Amino acid sequence: MSDTTMKRKGRCFVFGDNVNTDEIIPARYLSTSDPAELALYCMEDARSGFGRRDDLAGSIMIAGENFGCGSSREHAPISIKASGIGCVIAKSFARIFLRNSFNIGLPIIELPEADQFGEGDEVEIDFDRGLVRNLTKNKEFTFNPYPEFLKKVIDYGGWLSYAKAELMKEGA
Template sequence: IVAGKNFGCGSSREHAPMALKAAGISCVIAKNFARIFYRNSFNTGFLILECDETDKIAQGDELSIDLKGGVIKNLTQKTQYKFGAIPEFMQKLLDAGGAINYAKTKINL
């Protein structure tokens, strides 16, 4: 999903990113996110990326994400866009598959 500003504004429950993940959405790219949605996404292991250039991405464009390089590649338009760095702790949550799994690694469950 590619969106504009304040994506995820509304419900403060973690079900919003969980539903997107369950629907097969692998990532949401937006200019910015509602803060509670932002945190709930990482807590549930759902990838979100902040990118100022979402308005340059057209419906149907095929995208590829280079997490290490910090770029979104638009394979259709043969361009690329930088996205905001994922904070280190949030990356740890993503790597673990969410906050619960991360906590389990810390208490050796």
């Protein structure tokens, strides 16, 4: 796989502080690990019907402090990624949610200015340059650019796929 430019552009869906994993994917829907099924119930307890919208592809989820707090289930970032969300931007993430997101290839960005985005704002993200542009409000914010390694993990769809591909290159 070659070096890639990583960008996302989409419409914002805004959530608040302390969104926990039970709100992201309620426990009553955990009888499956099928990403497509989990996507249907993404954010169900925070915004009923959210995962069944037909306009989520490529959109950007915005949140406040401590996004993904609660249990350590990987189902939460899987449901977000499978719903079509292109990136999650939050003021801060729970540590285990952050790790799980990168492990499954869901791009996330910690941005102290996450409250500068409104529902429906158009956003453009340049992961190489570390720029988030709110095109609706004509504002620009910076974050630490993704290192090449992390871009590859996301490009491969997660850590496991990346590791397998790298092992294949080495002939293991």
